[in-house]
Amino acid sequence: MPLSPRPLLALVAFLCLVPVTSGAGERPARIVIDPGHGGIKEGAKGPGALREKEVALQIAHRLRSKLEAAGGEVYLTRERDALVTLTERVEMTNDHGADLFISIHANSMPTPRMRARTEGVETYFLSASASGEAALAVADRENAEAPMSRVSRGDSTLALILHDLVRTEAHSDSSRLAYAIHPRLVARTRAADRGVQQAPFFVLSGVECPAVLVEVGYISHPEEGVRLGRDDYQEKLAEAISEGVLAFLRETRRRDAARPAQVAGPVSP
Secondary structure (H helix, E strand, O other): OOOOOHHHHHHHHHOOOOOOOOOOOOOOOOEEEEEEEEEEEEEEOOOOEEEHHHHHHHHHHHHHHHHHHHHOEEOOOOOOOOOHHHHHHHHHHOOOOEEEEEEEEEEEOOHHHHHHOOOOOOEEOOOOOOOOOHHHHHHHHHHHHHHHHHHHOOOOOOHHHHHHHOOHHHHHHHHHHHHHHHHHHHHHOOOOEEEEEEEOOOOHHHHOOEEEEEEEEEOHHHEEEHHHHHHHHHHHHHHHHHHHHHHHHHHHHHHHHHHHHHHOOOOOO
16 A cells, blocks of 8 residues: 555655764764854844844754754754854864864845845855855855954965865865755745855855855845744755755765775776
8 A cells, every 4th residue: 555645754754864974984974053143143133033043043953953863963053042253163163073064044135125025045165256246245244253353364364275275175075065955955945046156254264074054045035034933944944954964975975985996996897
């Protein structure tokens, strides 16, 4: 007898929750989730009393639960409504020896006209140059909390890291991680697809692992902002990000497992 839709969905979800390993000695993948802002840094404002810092933290907790259920070792850069500097977030991630870093944010527009018409999800990975003016504006807003001494000097640590990233596998994998997450976000939420973008985010610059920043929607939009505050919509966002992370980790594990054979030379058919 065929399965009804509800048990079938449950079976698919169960099959996705295989133990996730990093490939390094088959230990669990170590993932750091970064809920944007916190404390006196509220981030963008939504309908009523809704604030970006609250939405980011709520989604981060939901995402952690899903990744832990899949066997991941998961840390949050903040567990509650507390002020954590961007430098501390980067240092915490590297101290944990993270395999992946995911920063959660909600976007905003400055004028009533733009707030009324701009909505959708965007997924970013680090680049020295932004995809366009809009991507640069998002990075500038999220970088507002960064130490000015590091973002304003041409010879800054940030500039050196961005230059070096061109040659690192972590940068390539950040792109792969972004493209694993983003289409699942669009499919799950049916939100407007604003694409995978590149921009010079401070919080991504010093992280020593594949890293992305997810703008889960425009909290300033009158309808999308309301959705971002709802439990059911936050669950969809967390499910989509989790599915993308797990797909990325499985693909990476297969790639890394195949490397010894590649070193040995081509295999005859």
